[in-house]
Amino acid sequence: MTAFLAGVVVGIGTYLSRSIFILALARRRIPDPVLVSLQFVAPAVLAALVVALLTNEDGSVAIGAPEVAAFATGGGVAYKTRNHILTLVVGMGVLWIARAMV
Amino acid sequence: MGDALPLFVPAVPFALVIGLAVVESGINPFAGWSTSWLIFGGAAQLTLISLLGSGAAVAAAVSAALVVNSRHLMYSAALAPTFQRQTAWFRWVGPYLLIDQLFALSSLEQHAEEQDFRTYYLAAGLTFWVLWLLTTAVGLAIGPVVPESWGLEFAVPLLFLGLIVVGVDKSSKVAAALVGAGVTYLTAGLPNRSGLLVGAAVGILAGTVLERTRR
Numbered sequence: 001m002t003a004f005l006a007g008v009v010v011g012i013g014t015y016l017s018r019s020i021f022i023l024a025l026a027r028r029r030i031p032d033p034v035l036v037s038l039q040f041v042a043p044a045v046l047a048a049l050v051v052a053l054l055t056n057e058d059g060s061v062a063i064g065a066p067e068v069a070a071f072a073t074g075g076g077v078a079y080k081t082r083n084h085i086l087t088l089v090v091g092m093g094v095l096w097i098a099r100a101m102v
Numbered sequence: 103m104g105d106a107l108p109l110f111v112p113a114v115p116f117a118l119v120i121g122l123a124v125v126e127s128g129i130n131p132f133a134g135w136s137t138s139w140l141i142f143g144g145a146a147q148l149t150l151i152s153l154l155g156s157g158a159a160v161a162a163a164v165s166a167a168l169v170v171n172s173r174h175l176m177y178s179a180a181l182a183p184t185f186q187r188q189t190a191w192f193r194w195v196g197p198y199l200l201i202d203q204l205f206a207l208s209s210l211e212q213h214a215e216e217q218d219f220r221t222y223y224l225a226a227g228l229t230f231w232v233l234w235l236l237t238t239a240v241g242l243a244i245g246p247v248v249p250e251s252w253g254l255e256f257a258v259p260l261l262f263l264g265l266i267v268v269g270v271d272k273s274s275k276v277a278a279a280l281v282g283a284g285v286t287y288l289t290a291g292l293p294n295r296s297g298l299l300v301g302a303a304v305g306i307l308a309g310t311v312l313e314r315t316r317r
Contacts (some may be wrong), residue, residue, distance in 0.1 A: 001198050004133035005153055008177050009255025010150055010282040012261045019197030022185040030179045037310045042145075045170050046284035049149055052261045052287040052298040057105035057157050059291025067256060078267035078285045087242045087264040088115050088257055094203035095256055 066098030106226040107208055108235050113203070116144045117234055119257050121241015122248070126255045127155020131242055138238045142231065143201055145265070146171040147238075150259050166298055176204040177186035184212045184219065185237060192220055200225030274316070278309030 005064025021028070030038070030051070056062045063071075117138075122296030124134030137147040146167040152184065154161035177200055185193050203228050211222050248254055270276050282305025 001130075001133070002160055003129040003143050003151075004136060006154065007133060007137040007140040007285055009164050010137070010146055010167040010171070010302055011142075012292040014143055014146060014174065017168075017172055017174040018178050020175070020189065020198040021182040022112045022193055022197050024235075025179075025182070026166055029136040030175065033314075035176070037180075038173055040275060040278035040306045040309030040313075041169060041173050041239065041302075043266055043270050043279040044309060045149075045166065045302040046145070046266045046269075047279035048298045048301035048305060049152075049166070049300065050259045050262045050266070051283045052158075053152060053262075055287065055290040057295070057299075059289075070256065071260065072264060075263050075267055076174060078264040083109075083270045084261065084264045084268070085115050087243055088260060089117075091260045092252075092254075092257060095253060098146055099253070 064102070066095055068102055069093035069098045106203070106229040110203070110230060113144065113230075113234070114237055115140030116148075116261060118241035118244075119236035119261050120144060121150065121238045121243070122145055122254050123151045123155065123258055124242055124246045125151050126258075135235075135238055135242055139231075141167070141171075141199065142234065143171050143174075144234075145262075148261075153295060153298070156295065158298075159293075162296050162299060166302070167233060169299070169302060174200060177202075181205070181212070184208075185244075187216055188220060196223060196227075199223070199231060200316075201227075201230060203230060207242060216279050274312040276311045277312050278305045281305045281308035283302055 022029075054061065054063050054067070070091045073094045074087050077090045078087040082086070105115050105176060120138070121135070124131055127134065134151055137150060139151070141147050142208070149170050150163050150167040154160065155167055158166075178197065181200070185196060188196070207226050211219055214222065240244070245254075266279050282301045284301075285304040286297050288299025289300045291297070292300070
């Protein structure tokens with residue numbers, strides 16, 4: 001129930017962010033400083049999320065060498081190919097091989 | 103629809119990972135899948151689900167997901183002039199479908215006739231919507247079948263890493279990501295995973311400051 005309600009709240013917030021200029025503020029522009037900041041939302045939040053997912057709740061690191069290897073390889077593949085499917089396949093492949101070796 | 107399908111292919115693993123993440127997080131499967139039609143935005147859905155599953159406070163998970171989706175303000179502002187010429191019902195329905203891919207497609211059609219734009223937007227948007235709901239359901243269905251030892255929970259941060267790497271096209275964005283990650287690590291012990299919000303905020307600030315000092 002809590003999870004569903006959380007989805008409702010985020011859903012409403014998302015609709016508002018997608019609709020506010022179209023429905024209400026069509027003649028307004030986003031102030032330039034805000035526009036500059038908005039482009040950094042995705043990289044900053046996603047990077048913060050990655051770290052949050054790879055650490056325990058007490059702040060200790062939750063991963064070992066296989067995960068680091070998979071992460072480095074996946075990052076390299078993403079950079080070279082810009083292909084998310086390939087990134088996942090190669091990254092997970094390296095993870096399984098490295099875990100089998102450790 | 104023809105334009106929408108090629109753009110959906112990269113979204114397939116994303117949708118599958120969301121389904122898997124719902125299983126992994128232990129939240130109610132229907133509630134988890136419902137984020138697909140309630141939110142209809144992969145990054146925010148995955149943020150909410152994975153954070154709820156990792157013991158974050160509901161308020162922290164909701165805030166993080168909302169911050170992730172605040173980028174849609176840019177799309178809304180960019181398409182507002184085009185939507186001004188549209189009928190009222192479309193101005194209300196259209197924004198619900200406004201995901202990254204649809205923004206990319208429809209911003210190329212801004213000079214089309216009213217009726218043509220509407221048809222194009224709805225056809226592409228609804229194609230994404232139907233495929234998204236189906237594919238996240240498939241992820242949810244195969245999740246319990248996959249053995250624990252495959253470590254599929256690792257696919258979530260891996261996918262986020264891919265999104266970061268593909269999305270950063272200048273050094274100020276690299277800085278935003280690195281500072282966001284570093285500060286989140288330093289504050290990772292804060293209660294309810296709130297360090298994530300601190301890290302994200304400082305990362306955004308770092309990118310902004312760098313961008314402005316360079317002008």
